[in-house]
Amino acid sequence: MPTARQTATDFARRLKKAGHVAYFAGGCVRDGLRGKEPKDYDIATSATPAQVTKLFPGSNEVGAHFGVVIAKQHGTTVEIATFRTDGSYKDGRRPDTVTFSTPEEDAQRRDFTINGLFEDPDSGEVIDFVGGQADLAAGVLRAIGNPADRFAEDSLRLLRAVRFATTLGFEIEPGTWQxxxxxxxGLLRISPERIRDEFSRIIMLPARRRGLELLVDSGLIEHFMPEVLPLIGCDQPPQWHPEGDVYIHTRIMLEMIGDDAPLELCLAVLLHDIAKPPTRTYDVADDRIRFNGHDSLGATMAEEILRRLKYPNHVIEDVAFMVSRHMQFMNVQQMKISKLKRFMAAPTFPQELELHRVDCASSNGFTDNLEYLIAKGEEFAAQPLIPKPLVTGHDLIQMGLRPSPRFSEILEAVQTEQLEGRLTERESALEWVKGLAS
Structure with missing residues (x-):
């Protein structure tokens, strides 16, 4: 099976054989120069969309109006785009018109110099009309041409700048930053879905802390998640949070979770204390800052934020659930075994455990509840946390009981006895229920 590069090279050669110019373009050139294997390959060519589709029967003209054709072979998809210049961008997203042009002009319409590079697939020669190689070597992210024009054309480039700077560890050139x-x-012109997708990519990066800092320091976050800003300067009880305010605490936590943390965990860490500013009070009697109910209100706020950004329901539900429960970890050693098992049986529990770990490690450093839960996890590992029920609703009907809200109360009571280890056999459980129902 050919590699993605081999397939893309074969496509470029077909274009060249037909008399057209064909270069690798954009991210695949950038990544290759950095010694990284590109995930996919794009080709820029002098061939028009009609000429491309003739050379590649069965290709998909998804963006033929913009000179883009998708070709596929051996399971590899390659985007083939005609060299072009763009007209005005009235919607801040895509050009109203395009004009097919030259490689030099095509490079000038792209977003950042490190993404404006071309490469000859056969010789490996890099064609650089924008100074991208120098910026790549210097670790600088720079908009091509006038930065204001580039961001006015497509305001999503504002978030892409943060993502590239975060991913690559590059400094943003001062003019581009300003x-x-x-x-x-300009983000106000962008759909929530497009913002969501870029933000998700940023918050899932290993350097997500820097990504958040860039979003805050640039003012971008104000236009899609302003609830984060009040975290700055929201002071906390020093005996519990010697690290500083809620924003500092949140940034440290984002830095501490694993590089491959799932989206739901990243969002839960970011939003777990989102309600501390509106719930902050000062207890004069105890001389202490308090945030009573910030977990409950935080779950509501997290749901509102994520729904506004059009996240899928399952992501919203998991994040809100984790935020709602993050304060319950302080009570796990006092929980009855039945309650503890139910607590640990939640599908999100492994992520919640990681949230708790970094919550403590970034503040007071306490590990007793974490160690207790890990030990209990090992102790409970031999059996399912929630075993097969000893008694079912059908059994209750067989006993002559009519279906009612009382059913769930009885079944939950039986499960509690089972989880506590006081009922282990079906027969004894049925007798216990008879006594309870009589």
Whole structure:
């Protein structure tokens, strides 16, 4: 099976054989120069969409109006785009018109210099009209041409700048950075779905802490998740949070979770204390800052934020659930075994355990509840946390009971006895229920 590069090279050669110019373009060139294997390959060519589709029967003209054709072979998909210049961008997303042009002009319409590079697939020669190689070597993210124009054309580039700087560890060139700050409100023209997708990619990066800092310092976050800003300067009880305010605490936690943390965990960490600012009070008697109910209100706020950004329901539900329960970890050693097993049986529990770990490690450093839960997890590992029920609703009907809300109360009571280890056999459980129902 050919590699993605071999397939893309074969496509480029077919274009060249037909008399067209064909280069690898954009991210695949950038990644290759960094010694990274590109995930996919894009080709920029002098061939028009009609000429491309003639050379590649069965290709998909998904963006033929913009000069883009998708070709596929051996399971590898390659985007083939005609060299072009773009007209005005009235919607801040895509050009109203395009004009097919030259490689030099095509490079000038792209977003950042490190993404404006071309490569000859056969010789490996890099064609650089925008100074991208120098910026790549220097670790600098720079908009091509006038940064204000690039961000006005497509305001999603504001978030892409943060993502590239975070992913690559690059510094954003001062003029580009200033333009990002000046045009941050351009995000208001972008759909929540597009913002969501870029933000998700940023918050899932290993360097997600820096990603958040760039979003805050540039002013971008104000236009899609302003609830984060009150975390800055929201002071906490020093005996529990010697690290500082809620924003500092949250940033440290984001840095501490694993590089491959799932989206739901990343969002739960970001939002777990989102309600501390509105719930902050000062207890004069105890001389202490308190945030009573911030877990409950935080779950509501998290749901509102994620729903506004059009996250899928299952993501919203999991994140809100984790936020709602993050304060319950302080009570796990006092829980009855039945309650503890139910607590640990939640599908999100492994992620919640990691949230608790970094919550403590980033603040007071307490590990007793974490160690207790790990030990209990090992102790309970031999059997399912929630075993097969000894008694069912059908059994209750057989006993002559009519279906009612009382059913669930009885079944939950039986399960509690079972989880506590006081009922282990079906026969004894049925007798216990008869006594309870009589």
């Amino acid at each position: 333009a990002m700050k000046d045009h941050a409100a």
